[in-house]
Amino acid sequence: MLGRPGWSRATRSIHTRILVSYIVLIVLSGGLCAVAIHEVLMIRLESRIAEAVQQEFLEIDRLVTDGRDPRTGAAFTSVAAVFDVYFRRNVPSQEEAILAFADGRLQHASMGRFPVDRVPDSAMQVFATSARTYTVTDGRPPLDRFDTSRGSAYYGILPLRVGASTGAFVVTILPVAQRREIADLQRYAVGAVLGVVVLASACAWLVTGRVLGPVRQLTETARLISKSDLTRRIPVARQDEAAEMARTFNAMLDRLEAVFRREREFLLDAGHELRGPITISLGNLGLLQQQLPDDDEARGTIAVVTDELERMARIVGDLHILADVPHPHFLQPERIDLELFVAELAVKLSALAPRQWLVDELGEGLLVADRHRLTEAVINLADNAVRHTADTDTVSIGAAVRGEDVHIWVRDTGCGIEYDDQPYIFDRFRRGARAHLRYPGTGLGLAIVRAVAQAHGGRVDLSSRPGVGSTFTLVIPRQGREGELGQDTDR
Template sequence: MLGRPGWSRATRSIHTRILLSYIALIVLSGGLCAVAIHEVLLIRLESQVAEAVQQEFLEIDRLIADGRDPRTGTAFSSVPDVFDVYFRRNVPSHEEALLAFVDGQLHHAALSRFPIDRLPDPTLRVFATSARPYAVTDGSPPLGRFDTSRGEAYYGILPVRVGASTGAFVVTVLPVTQRREIADLQTYAASALLGVALLASGCAWLLTGRILGPVRQLTETARLISQSDLTRRIPIARQHEAAEMARTFNAMLDRLEAVFRREREFLLDASHELRGPVTISLGNLGLLRQRLTDDEAGTTIALISDELDRMGRIVGDLHLLADVPHPQFLQPERIDLETFVADLAVKVSALARRQWHVDALPEGVLVADRHRLTEAVVNLADNAVRHTSEADTVAIGAAVRPDRVELWVRDSGCGVALGDQPYIFDRFRRGTGAYLRYPGSGLGLAIVRAVAEAHGGRVELLSRPGSGARFTLVIPRPEGEAHRGADPDR
């Protein structure tokens, strides 16, 4: 009982099913071949028997056609004279019997080489009374059959007439030896089939095991994979379908590992960022339990409110980033770019006192989510404000290309350090020294990139330290979408 689950699992494995199918195919093919060969051998046996009977018929027919009794030199006067001469000259072949009947009575019987000593009486009566006319030709005579203790025998009957005398010449064959050879051949064939099946099964087991090796490795790898260990991969040895499957599976694991790694980083960063506001708020709430003065309590409450507001903004940004994969994240509509950019310029100019400019107001239409693009541009403008002073320039603009629309925000501030540029759009990543200049969560640029990618586009950065920065949203446009205007900078 304990071994039954393992045995059941083994019989359900694809390796075992392929092997069993292969064995079944071999056995079925061998069985059909054995039946076909057996039938061919039986047909050949009957053909040989018919040729033997035909040979005897031809000899007695030639004797009758010659018409002279060699003993006297005179013509045959009766059927018994023909039979006497024939039986004196001819001896039956192996497993053959010759019989002659005259007027329904047995006249001669040569059974010395026949496998049985005596023919059944019913068969003898059939021979004596049911002689069928048969014209001797080069073709095979019709054969009858009767059962004996040594198996089925074949016979042919030739009617004989000489003058007014009539008789019947019977040739019967009982091929015991040939049937035994056929049976032996079948036994040898069955043994050979069994040997071939065993040998082929062993080869098939090894071959299918080798072919299914990558599948087993894939299964084992998938079984061992967990969220905490996504480093296992299937080795790729050769260029074939299994290698392609292994490459595809490994690529999927690479993507899963990247997703889980980003998830872990996100959770670590989120917990780190939220821990500060929570700790500060809890600490100050502890102070409130003590008997603080009104001025101290007001200051503490203001500090707590500020930290809770910051935490609320972080949670809101995280919620927005979590909604990006949702199908309803975007609500596309037709946007008039000229009006849209002009409205954006008015909105962002209220963020802080800067030298605000509009680089370009393009004419054209873009199908996109107005609110998400507004949020992205405002985040870019807010980021520019944080890295500039009142004397610096902050500008926005847009350009229409044949296949895309570009929305940018540029500034003349301190720029982005070269070491920060590859990571500036990651969640909770801020530029070097940014925490000294202003508070923030490091999610604003991550939201910008998420909005761009949700539209099927991207965000680009062009910056040199000390020379400002230009952030560009690249939004693809469907082919054939109507557009007007051109980029004044190009």
């Protein structure tokens, strides 16, 4: 069962499809050639049989045309006399039988070299009556067949007349040996086709592998890019269409890397430049608040400004995190004991706000992941749950190993999320339609959660019903992407 996805993917690959098409073409070509060769050989066989039959007909026809017995010089007076002379002077060839019928009766039968002992009665009846029913056109009698225990036999009938007597001269050939040779040739041809298929398949596999090499490199590079590495490039060592495709792709990567680098540098520079003024402003506001007299209005204004500056500081921090996501060293994976990790998270989360904090399941086993980033993501989920719940609501955390993934979830019994907001809840600076009425925020917390999950090669699942509550689930591969830190984690 585990091998099916990989096998299905292999059968759908271009490499496999080209190879299969090539093999099918070779098999069809070989099959058509074998059929064509068989037909040609059978036509040539029938042609040789017809020539052999015609040769016998010419010999007896010369006797009838000459009209005299070569030994006595006397004229032939009957068909039977012609047959007597012929059978004394001629012996059938291999796999050939000669029969002579005079006035409807069998007079001579030379079957010593014929592959079967007797001719079927139905054929003998046809031969006996053939002197009256057969006609010769263009001096060449037609070939017919009759069935025997060793295959079909070919025969030709030459009607004869000498004086008042009539007869039929029959030559029949059963080409057992020649058919065996054709069958052997067919078997050799099938073996040759199979050998050609195997050899050509191996050559086609190597050739298509070399041709599709740049495509595989492009695919691998694209896969690595999807894992936040824009430094990879496809090596170009040839001058063909594939090399031109690789160069075009590399140029596109250069442009993308430049854009992402400028975006990250801008976010980092902006955050760095903003942190100083924000810190100075917060410090001066604190000093000003201490020096002011008991002026409630002024203190209220200072509190509002301080709150906004602190919110701005959180935005700057969140932007720093999002800017670091594409960096190859964003994650620092390590082996994490899942049960201990969830227990530590439960202690940390319970300090966020007074709620009914529960642990659904601790989970068991090891997880390869970045402990700090996962903690940050789960705290963001818990903070989001706190904002959507009251003091009497329940917020729970849990984890479980399911197949090759680890599921870590935060569940609450709060107000839930409107169905219209759910498709966009993880977008940057996107908040629910009524979120601004319930709590202040930047709209970056869930975007960070999704970025952390994707950086681990996972995802975030949401299940929520308005008025019932929400469940956010981090789905993370147990081994990390590309099996980080090796493949030796135990269940």
